[in-house]
Amino acid sequence: MNLARLLARTAQARGDRPALALGERVLTDYAGLAGRAARLAGALRGRWGLEPGERVALAMKNRPEYLEALFGLWWAGLAAVPMNAKLHGREFRYMLEHSGARLCFASPEQAAAIAGESAGLDRLAELVEVPGPAWDRLFEAEPLPPAESAETELAWLFYTSGTTGRPKGAMLSHRNLLAMTACYFADVDPVAPTDSILHAAPLSHGSGLYVLPHVAQGALQVVPESGGFDPAEVFELFAAHRGIGFFFAPTMVKRLVEHPAAGSVDPANFKTCVYGGGPMYLADIEQALELFGQRFVQIYGQGESPMTITALPRWEHGRRDDPRWRDRLASVGRAQLLVEMRVAGPGGEGSAAALPPGETGEVLARGPSVMAGYWHDPEASARALAGGWLHTGDLGSLDADGFLTLKDRSKDVIISGGSNIYPREVEEVLLRHDGVLECSVVGGAHPDWGEEVVAFVVARQPGAVTPEALDALCLAEIARFKRPKRYRFVESLPKNNYGKVLKTELRQLLEDVPD
Incomplete structure (x- = not known):
């Protein structure tokens, strides 16, 4: 199943629901967003003759057009290569060259950085600045129906570095991201059509992945006018939209809590903060819970199993009567619904022998959310997926109830x-x-x-x-x-x-x- 069908389905069932907002201002509904994706797909297939499975890179800051581009690519049967907007021009070049991207959509600053490093990128047909006249003309194309894509086909090429420092492209299929979407509903947060998601964290990473469950339910996608994280702006948007959720790194949660306005803001429209991507210190999450209440969910994942290894749901955050409550807060929760997870001890490459509760070893995971492998890197793929398990490189221990506590990162990241x-x-x-x-x-x-x-x-x-x-x-x-x-x-x-x-x-x- 092509991920674009999530948008097509919502446009058919809830086409008049607001889909995309810039700050407080709603820009379009779901029927309009689907129409834009269909026309962009027509341009991608017609103007450049891109074939299903080809890669298109996104070097964009958070903008409303990001979501149009992402779904337009899937609508055309293409694969997205989202790139961190903070990268250096040479880093963009490596990813463009390694992925074989035929096209790149880029914000003005990123377009300038790429243009300075683009000599010799023969496969790159064009660099399109977004926004701009060239981008606007793409929507004059005839719309196409969503492409027929197998669930195993590449949807998102997620570049993540390993111990060598060379970025590796984790191949995430439509099936991987659909499994992540299902896990979101089961383990992280139910979504209603009246809810919103605020994209203050990069759309090229976790916040962009969480576009999917919210599109599936017809919730509003909100991009802050700053294009990034500003605590004061986040608080202002609490008054403008209902049922707001967001994905934040722990440091963003800390900055939100410590902002002078935090104690005086009405959190009625603040529904859910999903945090992950780094260690959350116990004192910080306790302070956040004290200030905002039971609105927090922790997730642990990697680019190789996006946002889906474990979760610590909001109700676990609120179990203050449990004598092990603080220990559980210091953990990253239990395995998500479609993921099998264990802690394994040493025993040779590919070993997956589970350790008893309380012992520290490497965290392993398997399930439909785990990547197919690394792009054009069979040796690294074989190491990472040895024995049928994703070897995360993270060290942790499980307690008797299945809660995972991370101890260290073996890769020194x-x-x-x-x-x-x-x-x-x-x-x-x-x-x-x-x-x-x-x-x-x-x-x-x-x-x-x-x-x-x-x-x-x-x-x-x-x-x-x-x-x-x-x-x-x-x-x-x-x-x-x-x-x-x-x-x-x-x-x-x-x-x-x-x-x-x-x-x-x-x-x-x-x-x-x-x-």
Whole structure:
């Protein structure tokens, strides 16, 4: 089943329901949104001759047009390649080249970054700036009916980095995202046609995935006028729309709670906050519950099993009479309805032997939400899906009632403000400076963003390199949010007998020895 049929079905049953809003202003209903998707599909298939299964990239900030583009692609039988709008031009280029995207829709700033790096991208037929005259002309095409797409066909190519620092494209099928949608209704939040979802987090990630259950029920999709997260704006929109839900990183929840207006805002229209994408500290969720009440749901997932490994529903957040309530709040909940999850111990590649409750091991998952594999990377696919299970690389333990508590991340990923930052990628850039002999990047605690990037640097000789020079190098090569916020110059890096840098010791050094 093609995901576009969710929109077609809602347009037929609830076509007059408001579908898309920019801030407080409703732009179109579901009949209008479906009509726009059908015409965009006509342009994609007619003007460029795109064939079913071909990829189209989205390098866009949060805008109402994002949803038109996403459903227009599926309506045409194409696959979306959503890209983080904060990426560097060279990172956009890699994803465009690796995915073989034929077309790219981009916001003005992102279009300029891509244009500067587009030489030699022969498969890219056109870069269309959104909004703009070229975008507007696409809707003059004749509408098409939704394409007949098998549920196993690629719908969303989700780029996520691994320990090598090279982005990998997790292949998410229509079936994967339909399973995620079903899990949302079962384990996260029931949706009514009178509800709304606020897209203050990136549409290229979790918030965009949650478009689907809300389209399926005919709920209103709200894009803030700022295009991002502004606590004051979020509170203003509480007064404009009903039944508001949203997906936030834990750091966004913390900023919302700590905003001066938080205590005086009427939360009557605030229905659900789904949080995930990083560690939620117990004190922070307790403060949020105290201020806003039982409106929170936690999810744990990965790009390889989008938003669907575990969930801690709102009713579990409210079980204060349970003697283990605080332990449960510190967990990420139980396996979602269509997901089988276990914690496995060591035993060779592909081992999936479950550990007893209370023991720590790697979190494994399987089910219809788990990806088919990585795009053009059979070796990485075989490792990630060894034995028929998704090997998450996360370490955790299960209690006797099936609640999963995450202990650590075996891949050393840094999560800052809900965005994943992979140390190896940053290290490779820093090592390009002639004055850097060695370096290692770790996450340091940050009161607002959860973690910040800290680089330990061994210079070839004293004064051979400065923080300013390394900053300039990073800004020229990778996205701004990935660059180190602190540099620590050291004589040597701690290593084990095999020469591997001991990042645990570096993290301990951050705690023990202030800058």
